[in-house]
Amino acid sequence: MITTLSGDTSRLLATVDFVKEQDTATLLPLLFPGLDGPELRTLAEHCRFSHAALLVFPSDEAELRAMLTDCGLVAALPPRPSVVVRERLAVRHRRPAAELDASILRPAVTGADGAHRMVEVFALTVPPGSGLEAMAAAERERQHEAHVAFEVVAPDPLVLRGLCATLARYGATPDGGGYNPHENGTVFYFGAAAEAKAGYRRVELYVPGDHRDILDAHLAEHRARQPAETLLRLLTGAWTTQALSAFAQLRVPDAMDSERGVGVEELARAVGARPRNLATLLRYLAMLGAVTEGRDGFRLTESGALLRAGAPGSMRALALMYGGPFYESFAGLVHTVRTGQVAFDHLFGENHFDHFARDPQLAELFDQSMAAGSAMFDPVPAHPALTAAAEAPGGATVVDVAGGNGELLGRILAAHPSLNGVLLERPHAVEAARRRLEETGLGTRCAFVAGDFADMPAGGDVYVLSRILHDWDDERCREILRHCARAMPDHADLLVVERVLPCDGSVSPATAWDLHMMCNVGGRERHAAHYGRLFADAGLALVGRSPLPLDGNVLHVRKARSASA
Template sequence: MITTLSGETSRLRTTVEFVREQDTATLLPLLLPGLDGPELRALVERCRFSHAALLVFPSGEAELAAMLADCGLSASEPPRPSVVVRGRLALRHRRPAADLDVGILRPAVTGADGARRTVEVFALTVPPGSDLDGIAAHEREQQHEAHVAFDVTAPDPLVLRGLCATLARYGATPDGGGYNPHENGTVFYFGLPVEAKVGYRRVELYVPGDHRDVLAAHLAEHRAGQPAETLLRLMTGAWTTQALAVFAELRVPDAMDTGRGVALAELAREVGARPGNLGKLLRYLAMLGAVTEGRDGFRLTERGALLRSGGPGSMRALALMYGGPFYRSFGELGHTVRTGEVAFEHVFGEHHFDHFARDPELAELFDASMAAGAAMFDPVPAHPALTAAAEAPAGATVVDIAGGNGELLGRVLAAHPRLRGVLLERPHAVEAARRRLAGAGHGARCTFLAGDFADVPGGGDVYLLSRVLHDWEDERCREILRHCARAMPDDADLLVVERLLPSDGSASLATAWDLHMMCNVGGRERRAAHYEQLLADAGLALVDRSPLPLDGHVLHVRKAGAVAVAVRR
């Protein structure tokens, strides 16, 4: 033990001396040979050498404290969990993350230039006699987690992408990273070129705040060079679906807090689960960013809070649908690919609309799940067609065709108090919409019609057709659009909300939903040109389209004759 402790202390002391000797301007060219001139100055302006990092292996907190003291370091607080390094170790050594107690400390060091820096000490606790000795020996030899780090002083996404591109030009390659919710900071790791003139082989950019959008592209590039790991992650996607669904089903998020941790035993009692099994589920969800684990227990993150029941923007119903009926039918995707029969109908014996309509609880869950993607609707009330209708002297009427539980129409009426609404839906859904809109204070401004697409009422000023056409094949879409065209006055507007398949094959949620619609609904997603042709077949014309969140779009449609008149004018 004395020899091990002495060796660990020596490694740590070498790291401390390196931090004291270096500064940003001299260290960057050592890490990235050839970097000079304007690009070097740009990096120096936007990055600050902050620390060097080392992974050590104490038997416990007392031994860690002794190592720090021997190197003249002091820690002002106990170690905090290191989500990123724990995840990397778990993946590298094929061990459950729950088996690895990895903490992080940042004792201060003053550089030769007077700048205040830190030594980042990762500590994997290896108790005497532990089976973790093999991991410790491998990591000491390979130094996977040893790195030098720079704080990004201007955490703007555009600046961040530029910094990543500059590092790539000088031979640095993406090498992982992650978001640490304990600190609200995003970490980008890069492998250094073999020409680097220091003993380190990795560099870190640390960016305050949540930059997982930029991180996603960085990690994708990293995994492109690791096909087996990438494929394994893809294969286990079903585990993620079920973990989130069970988390929501047991109402664990309702029993948790975003501001403080809750002990595992207390959570298990609250939700009626076995503590050990619930702990495994929560630690998996911690990797997904839905919860975090600390000394005071498990805490709900902003992402996990979306699975609470009844809260603003709740996605609980969607998790239950994807982990329930649609999960079962997706298991028969191969049947759909082979035969063309909708897998949902193969499993349940009927179309999903009919199946849900016969089960009130399932129907309510489905309608709630449709509202769970309501973030797509955020910009719709501000569409020029609705704004113009709201400014009409005599007021105007908005007709929501197959409007579900009234989520979109409610948003429109809330944004434009002078508008009136008409909602057309199946009988059971009409009642849900009536209750929802009455509860929001819009009931007196709404008319509710129970019926089918053939019952689209005339006289509206703006018609809404949101996430309807993707449920059907082309001929049924043409029929629906013809019903709309017959009902619409010549000067009325139709707003169609759908996801559009990209024409260049780029990644899009629409591509994923295209598979879902084929398997579970018998519908499809389409490209803009495809919708334009369907509209033309129904005597309608696409005026323009604008993007929405979640890869959605709103298509602005008018009668073809009205568009032609407007063009001549």
């Protein structure tokens, strides 16, 4: 148990003794009184006591080193920065995070049972006269960062859900958490039971691997208990959009490395920014997980690297679009809700297709942003309709209607060498698609048609409408689908790629895109049954539906029997 002792060294020594003396089977009932029998055995089988954590307040690194030595601890110095603890301290005490030097060490400890554990030492440097003494005194008293941790052994989603449910039955309350992509580990924080006898009020469950699907439910329950904090996080969402957009616009990711840190001064020179201001932006991005901060500077994470220009799967164009024209027009959401008029049209005086077409740079950016969601396309080439077409004697033709820069058609042709393609697009876009497909060696198998939906090429074997119908109201969708139906031979298939609204009210990106389409484009997302009615109105029938990444779907459509009889 942690007791009130004088000095950080005494507190740290008490933590070391605690880690040495405890084991999983004895500690769990202390944290969650009443836990016994089969449930205790199940928990002890699937998780093990790994460490206890403490926040100390040395005046400098030399004092921290002496503190560790006095407690018999050996750890590599200098310690690594602890961004999470620094941010929590800044929020709790309303201090700028830049003023706080918080770090972390994990010296090893051997338990009385021979098990290898750690003491997680958080250190906030408090130089004499720094004005941080009051903060240190308050943290020593309240022990906000003190916790005990258990690591889940060989995690399985069903087992993990069961562990969380068991802890909840014995008084555990969700208290935050997160996913660390660098360690590929997921952390679940709980408040211990009110009757806990271990002296710790916070429990960490560390789970190797990515378990963000389960973490989302855990965090939702945590936030439901803190409505003011939840609302504040939601209200600052615009800051996140602009921070990521500015990061991409300044091309900071292109000047960074994912293997080594780069100092702020060097980055500022490379991108033409003020070092102090760039540092503030990077610290915020570290909180978002786009970069990490170390002693050698800032490094890109896997997510941040997607904002590099030209990177595989780059989402830079999407960041610029969402932080640029669409961000501006979202300020007119009230106008759209009140009047039904599209905010983008109200702000810019014309619809987004015409507006982008007048500006070649914007037009290119829009086409690139559409391709940025290309992960949704990954399974499309393997759709049975395309596979069957590829196996047809004499070859077959795929018509990509309003196919953008040719990203999806290129994937289909690359996957099926026997197929040929036709791409229909607006004049400026069709040239970009031609260049893209020629660069990949697929241009000789593709014809390019500049025009509108009324210019639908006839006689294709498979038609593709990828993220097109959600741009338009129902009447325009019916018109587009009728053009498809007239062009399609009786044997042809139509593949419609869209996000589909859930019928049960569950959380879905399609719900967010529905708001975006209403405000910025004048379109909408729809339920599967709604699409089915639109198809029927055009003499078509929905015959199948397959899920795609990023909450997408392939709606498989054919001519209705009465229409083809």
